[in-house]
Amino acid sequence: MKARLRRPAALLAGSLIPLSLLIGPPAGAASADPMADAFAGSAATYEVPRDLLVALAYSETHLDGHHGAPSASGGYGVMHLVSNPTTHTLEQAAKLTSEPVETLKTDDAANIAGGAAVLRAHADALGLDATARKDPANWYTAVARYGNASSPEVARLYADTVYDLLANGVNTAAPSGTVTVRPQAVQPDRGDYAQARDLNAPRLAAAVDYPGAKWVAASSSNYTVSNRPSSNAIDRIVIHVTQGSYAGTISWFQNPAAQVSAHYVVRSSDGDVTQMVREKDRAWHARDWNTRSVGIEHEGYVNDASWFTDAMYRSSAALTRNVADRYGIPKDRAHIVGHAEVPGNDHTDPGPNWDWTRYMQYVNGTTTTWSTIVDNTTAGRFTASANWGTSTYSGQRYGADYRYAEPVTASDTAWYRAAIPATATYRVEAWYPATSGYNTAAPYIVTTSSGNKTVYVDQRTGGGAWRTIGTFTLNAGDYNVVGVSRWTAGTGLIVADAVRITRL
Template identity: 80%
Template structure:
């Protein structure tokens, strides 16, 4: 890389250990990877644990600098140095390293050094001495701050993601080799963040429109309160890609300066879902489709297919299926569209790497050799889906209701191990009556469980594989 890494006297003030120049590798050794070398040099220069620095960058961008183009929230380079109306870590990095902003945006080595310098500055403010800086677990509050989160719970979500990656290890292909972090046991010292709500915990169903989603409200400056579908029919679902990380997107939608939002955000690694705007309200995500649509953001970048995992496709498809069932939206590509397909849109997401064929197969259940059964075929004529909950990638549990008879029905439809008997269950409990459960090794589905529930609250749920869902008493009437 042409950019030279510079020490920051203001940041380090005599705290640097002189760098030792090592002899070059033997002639038979593979040439060093410039990107791996940049992480090693930046970590040594700013006394940041090298593996923590790599993992933070991987959590932000998968170590992809995107050619100097910014993320949705104004973050640059693989270390996601941000410049927007409320966050200025890019400018802070320029001051700390002496590098020009232009280099920090587009030069990988400069950007990595900038990220290390900012992270070290936060460690200095925490009072981490030389001994403490060697323990990656003590950097947790500095990592949490690096995410520029709008709330303590999102800061915790951001830092937990970094430390979970540190525990599982990282292997990222680069243009000239591979950057690797070995799995390791690190005990994060959360400090004040230990008291912050954990957004990875399940929220009560009453707090969200989609069972199993978490709730983190977008700023009221970023959406319009409404009363849909009474005020406007909901007949479209719009698929987006965040151009940023999961935690970073949640934080951006909570920032009043953003002036954008979506109803849901889906995580790449495991399909985790956070709701940020109630479906009745109009999120600002799709221009002239805002009044008629529900918007789903997916963690990642349009030019990097590695973000679009099986877990993400399956979880998002289950969410889309639930929305479509509840509003009577046809499950086709006329009504389930990408942002780029919205008339007048100037965005390209979800982009050419998004596998629409695979996604729509998951939405419709037509996966070729997949589960041939639907909730309606299991429960019978007259039943309509009124709620559902994804059970990871293993299946979905459905609650249906028959308006003519006043009966509820619950069934769990498998998505994996189709045709092979495996542990699957479903249950229905009408308030004041005994819970009825169907649990065994089933090849396709558990249930149906039917019970008269007109005018009464019900609890419902089920399990497929190791993932289960349990509702509170709800749908009272």
């Protein structure tokens, strides 16, 4: 049964909440989307921006409550309400909503209400009044505190992830329904967190064992100082799944109560890598094999394949290949193993959704892929109306120039045509120059086998490089595969430069 949203008198004293929000829809009215209704109702009841609430939940769990099973750090439900030796947001939510702890663990609507109540409590502690609460930009510090991070830099990483989702939008079929967030430009007020180290910024390669990683130290209570490979040979690489979010896992490994760690953590969305334990030291990740192995954690949950992106596979495979080459570890499945395959362990990760075939192909470089790049100057492959201008303004452009146009309430799409060799899965990437005057939500349209899919890209950032739009099933044939539309609520000039399509 869907949990009833309760109004906590102490939390919202003096607020006037419409009766309809407290009692739900009229009797007999069926909800077509229970999870979407739960977010809307909880956001209204606790005066939390609805889209921010969804983005926070998606960053934690991809809107999957996992049937009441806890994450590795003891978090429950869609909103990842935590109960562990140092954090008790689950119990706090129970107090704020008057819902039993067991209900909060297993009922999506109750859990979402609990998360909204906890987030609102942080806002109240920060002194956000009714006017300030209406602007998502003012909630940054409350979001950072919600993540219960172990350090300011990880709290910033956590909050930045949520606001990145707001910028890019969320469109997901959650287990209980479809929940969407439109892309929106929000410039968060980071407050004191603006002074914290930005873990998404370029890093010094000399500070880590793997040049592609950033360094965030695990608690010294969670690993054993050693002198490998002098003390113990390193001859295995163990693949794990975090059962939690990227920032949450980093924070958990920094918590002395965790009594667990890994050498590396890999992010789902873009393959970002954080090193937390030196390879010479023994991370606590594989029991008897801690002495001989390097452990790599991957953001996500074993039972949800949506976390295992191509960007994650490729980034992790590059890391594994680097470690294997440096220690002379054979790049095969006898030496690169899942946690479930380590003797004496009762874990199931990385689980049946992990694509070992693809992963090992990436590790060994044995994949044979088809790829094509279509620039705005590629003869016979790019079309755009006269409304699209030509510019050489930015040095971040691909090739000689690029096209641009003002946003309008009409498609007027600039199209990239390609000869797709076979019906299969392809990665689509875009290249564009980025400036503060370009569009906050440029619509990229991909012609997939199941219809057009639109992905919104913030063209103010990430320019001068290939940026992944997503992976899609494309039909074989020669046709307009990717388009850039002018129809968007975003602000700023829309840019069409180049696209790259790669078979996976």
